[in-house]
Amino acid sequence: MPNVKKTARKRGPPKRKLAEEFPPGEIFTDLLKKEWKLGPVIGKGGFGCLYLADVNSSKPVTSDAPYVIKVEPSDNGPLFTELSFYMRAAKPDLIKKWISSHKLKYLGVPKYWGSGLHQKNNKSYRFMVMDRFGKDLQKIFEERGNQFTRKTVLQLGLRILDVLEYVHEHEYVHADIKASNLLLGYKAPHQVYLVDYGLAFRYCPEGNHRDYKENPKRCHDGTLEFTSIDAHKGVAPSRRGDLEILGYCMICWLSGKLPWQDNLEDPNYVRDSKIRYTDTIKELMSECFPGKNKPDELTRYMEKVMTLAYNEKPPYEELREIFLQGLKIIGEKDDGILDMEVSENGDVPAKPALKTKRKPAAASKPATTDEDDAETDDMKDQKKRKRASPKKVATQLKLQKTSPKVKTSVRPRRVQK
Template structure:
């Protein structure tokens, strides 16, 4: 069956093609969950799959409502599948207990607040209440020219390891990790949450792991550019598969593009490309990054994932250590702030850092950019121009100061 891709945004197959769409309810409609708690609908804020998403509150519903409610016809499958995960693994008490045991004050797993059925016009609907979130990382990725700073990628990796360890500890794997399924908190832009558990799989019911078994009918399930080699072979999702998908995401966020993204409509080509890259991780990284800036932490991370057997429990602490060492390598720490701006600690073309003082104001299109100021200037060298070109050539410079970076193409005196 056809895999998902960024191009078409289609949901994963195995869901019957013909589904009823949820009708739109008017603001003020009250839904009562299984615990007899009443939830009032606000305006519709989105549509996913075959359901609608509304602002929601147990009181009055304003533009700052803290919850959303997802509504689907009761005979649809996607929300039912997602609900099974939330009811088993995402109750606030479970998340809170796990956070306390790990001595952390935030975990990027959405909390389950309630669910139930609603009758209207002779039709029955299923609904679920969850936290409200902000923008997704795919939008941020595209706004950033399809590249994230290295520090940010490593921080996101650390958050994902906590999330995956939690859901793995509760017998589930996610199977569809990607930027569009990672949402920033609505109230705290430094927190990110993994959403969309419609493909979540209970890999170890009652503590008994499922055995490795290839099923041709399930080949290439997931989002094609990120899905695991196991999924390409029709094997049910696993913990090692989640980490493999996470690794592909991090590499894409760092370099902007995975080697097989030019042929996403050919799943066999994508599968074979991933197999070759698994067997030669060095070549994978060399195809994505300039040789002078290979992120050693990604090599070590992918090597750890490669060594896992299908039913192995990952060493999450070791994987965290690899990412933390990556931060140390670039002179950074996890300060718990997610900065999506330009960073000197990237993995792009080679650069030379020069500390300089501007002796006069710089202008661009008649607008003042910067008066006399000490700054670290990073000279970005275009591909094929290394080592530095002849004197007098002025490549693009990035000014990194105590404000958002400004880009310009020429410089005045004082350089």
């Protein structure tokens, strides 16, 4: 059995300096000379810290601060990689222009607000200012019994397709789509944002697509259970890989499992399993959905993605239409409401007649000032849903009490790169 640590390698220096924690009130000045004030630490890893933050003023940073700042020693690599993406593709004006030209309500890409180097005690620290967000989908997925409704899965797919098309059109791929990298809006809990661009790769610099080349030293990059077949083979990430990863995520979110999830200690087994299902997507779906109610739209989506060439531009609109048809089949529409109720084998429970407004979660990762307009739409939809009759409410409560619990599955594990 191969040793995962030997078959997969991390990007960046092999040894990373530990992050120093700065006190609340520390002032950071970005490249444009704008000053930012740190609040309390809300996240800490082996390479850096995440702080609540706000524009500098005489007031302390409060718990409802709209920004976060990532800080790490300047010799470390992950934030440098993210910065390359954010500075090229995530400036507020670029995102705003895309939203307008594509007639979207919002785009789930975090905005870049500033970055720079901070000196203290003869040490240099790299930092980046980003939007603040709420809870990640992995936590919600586990709270819901490791399963989302078919409607929610399809709507997540639509929103993530919007993000991937934008990222791809700006010459990058994400390469690590998963529930823990999808965060709800801090003020708009029905919006979802794709974060963590530490593995983002510029696949098409200056319009020249990278060549397909297998590199045994880079095998299995990404999160093992979801990563693409190309990544398993050590090939540089591409657009089709992002779409393949999204497909595995959606199948897992709806069924609660993937066939290879019980043998993640063997990355070659995971790779071979995915390759085996490439030409037999229906067999993969039968394995994940043993009941009669199989989501045909996910079958069609995966079959289409698996036919894409390495350097081929994906048919984003065609893939969106597949998800929209899936919503139509189950009597739903793309209303922007993420219904997080638990389902059984992909079945959609009775539509909730009453739903209280979800309180914004305390942020543990980067929230956006882009959420305000869409928040108004969410609140309107919620008010409409509150007009249900007491009889329907009682019926829904009864259904929730009798809904079977789903067996907990293994939490996704990040493979070293």
